[in-house]
Amino acid sequence: MGSEIASLARLSISLPGELFRQLDMMVSERELPSRSQLIAELIRHALAEHEAFTRPDEMLAGTITMVYRGDRGRVRHQLAQTQADYLREVISSQHVFLEDDQSLEVLLVQGPALRLKELCDALRRVRGVHQLHLTTTTTLLPPLYEQDAQGKGAAA
Numbered sequence: 172m173g174s175e176i177a178s179l180a181r182l183s184i185s186l187p188g189e190l191f192r193q194l195d196m197m198v199s200e201r202e203l204p205s206r207s208q209l210i211a212e213l214i215r216h217a218l219a220e221h222e223a224f225t226r227p228d229e230m231l232a233g234t235i236t237m238v239y240r241g242d243r244g245r246v247r248h249q250l251a252q253t254q255a256d257y258l259r260e261v262i263s264s265q266h267v268f269l270e271d272d273q274s275l276e277v278l279l280v281q282g283p284a285l286r287l288k289e290l291c292d293a294l295r296r297v298r299g300v301h302q303l304h305l306t307t308t309t310t311l312l313p314p315l316y317e318q319d320a321q322g323k324g325a326a327a
Contacts, residue, residue: 219307227285233307235278235291238269239300246299247274253297254278257290262312273301280305281312 186194198209222229239246254261260282267275280287284307291305 215308216306219309222284222307222309224284227283227288229284229309230282230311231284231287231307231309232279232281232311233287233305235280235287235294236302236304236306237274237276237278237294237300238302239274239276239297241268241272241274241299246297249297250276250294250300253290253293256293257282257286260286260290262315 194206194209198206201209203209219231219233222231237250239250241247254264257280260280262279262281264276264278269275280290282290287305287307291303294300295303
């Protein structure tokens, strides 16, 4: 932790009064130790989102969160087929049923930014998807599976 503290840089910013008040309220409601912690989190999120749009080959990990209506034809089947088309990028998925025949699904994904954007676009095209949000980070999952020299698989 000592080296982390030594690498800190100071930033001074000016904000409109109302925005400053809302920032302080958010820090308080989240029970965070400082504004700096919240601002660092917001900056990390903005930088990961920026990477996804400016560096299409950058490897990203993250989640895709979707809310969709299950009663519209073959929505679940179309979503599953789309995920199968992106088998290398979709690591896992979690599905729960909501009220009013709606579903919430969260996909754990990793891959080049461009492929993740294409996956999101393909999922959005499925009729019945009401909400979709991609959250990314440039920190990657460790290798889940590696080939040894003889071509035999070994767990990482």
